[in-house]
Amino acid sequence: MSYHHGDLRREMVAAAAAAIAEQGPAGLSLRELARRAGVSHAAPAHHFGNKTGVLTAVATEGYTLLAAALDKAAPDGAAHGRQADDALLAAGLAYVGFAVGHPGHFAVMFDRLLLHDDAGLRAAEEKSAAALARVASDPEAGRAAWSVAHGFASLWLSGAISGPDAVAAAEPVLRRAAITGGPGAAGVSQPGGTPGTPSLPAPT
Amino acid sequence: MSYHHGDLRREMVAAAAAAIAEQGPAGLSLRELARRAGVSHAAPAHHFGNKTGVLTAVATEGYTLLAAALDKAAPDGAAHGRQADDALLAAGLAYVGFAVGHPGHFAVMFDRLLLHDDAGLRAAEEKSAAALARVASDPEAGRAAWSVAHGFASLWLSGAISGPDAVAAAEPVLRRAAITGGPGAAGVSQPGGTPGTPSLPAPT
DNA sequence: CTGGTATCTTGTCAATGTAAAGATCATCGC
DNA sequence: GCGATGATCTTTACATTGACAAGATACCAG
DSSP states (O other), X not given: OOSOOSSHHHHHHHHHHHHHHHXXXXXXXXXXXXXXXXXXXXXXXXXXSSHHHHHHHHHHHHHHHHHHHHHHHSOGGGGSGGGHHHHHHHHHHHHHHHHHHSHHHHHHHTOTTSOTTOHHHHHHHXXXXXXXXXXXXXXXXXXXXXXXXXXXXXXXXXXXXOOSOHHHHHHHHHHHEXXXXXXXXXXXXXXXXXXXXXXXXXXX | OOSOOSSHHHHHHHHHHHHHHHHTGGGOOHHHHHHHHTSOTTHHHHHHSSHHHHHHHHHXXXXXXXXXXXXXXXXXXXXXXXXXXXXXXXXXXXXXXXXXXXXXXXXXHTOTTSOTTOHHHHHHHHHHHHHHHHHOSSHHHHHHHHHHHHHHHHHHHHTSSOOSOHHHHHHHHHHHEEEOSSTTOOOSSOSXXXXXXXXXXXXX
């Protein structure tokens, strides 16, 4: 084998995501990864530092993919006017579709013990946070929609909710948990709610 | 050191839940557990078989605790009539409260690779499923409410949503994602139908 | 008291993550 | 062309872990 593999990093991220999808983050073995790529057992360490680095790389790719999926499902202009709720629903379905389509990435993205000071991860996180904010009328509505979609996706991936098609099963649920129009719109909005908190992980 | 510890199994489940809360399921070390309990490194294997067995035991305890929390928050009689939505909200808040109060248990409960054929686990799962079904008007409403609460709790524990108090922060979100009354009720921009009429009473 | 069983220990092994130090290659200045 | 420099990968080594087998100890029924 030649020394330079050429595209080892990218290939390892993909292999890691696949392995995580099958056996969870704990079942990921750096040596197994190296074996499948045909390189020595210490090769991954060079690209990712350590195991957490691999998970961080997978999560970074995940946030980028998620941002793209959200943008595609609910393009910029659609977030205003009467179709705002439609856009939010479309984004929610795209969120679920991303989660079941990339279970390995999804399983890692919300892990508390990632390298949250990694610049690439932060940038990717902000991309998807921006995509979410773009379809939500206000931060609180964003959190609500995010919670529904994230919860359904998590429960589906864990097997707690099952069926033939995740997105099809999610649609009535997302409609049921209807996100009410805006702040102070129908529904029970809060007097003097605290608008403030950011929507992405702060370094705990 | 006397041979019989007395209450080793219970103590280890508690220690495991604490360790998982800090370092995640992957960071759990059976040998470290044994060390802290002052027993030999092979003692855990006798009680739990293997590492997955420990996680299964923690999850079982988690489901039991969750069922108790749900029952306490929304007792049996409250699920009918006009207070049905109140009961659902109370159950949702109790769900979030349980998750942030027992992060170690919660982190393991929805792991796909548990020993799902364990009799104790199955029984505990069904207890909490029954508690959920008791407060939901129909299965689909149950899935919707479950998704919202589960999603918010997961995002909170991951740090994606943060603030001073989880349950207080969850309340407006759960209200926002208002569970509409019955099957076929209004949702997000249903064609022609009555617009979403939130049925939750305003906070006093 | 005795046999049996549950509980725990000791010894061992392969696999893993991580680190240090060396080998190979690619690229750029000259 | 060519040598230096840095990136990529290997080799070697070590501590830790999960799992297994076999033995020691404590409790309990008869």
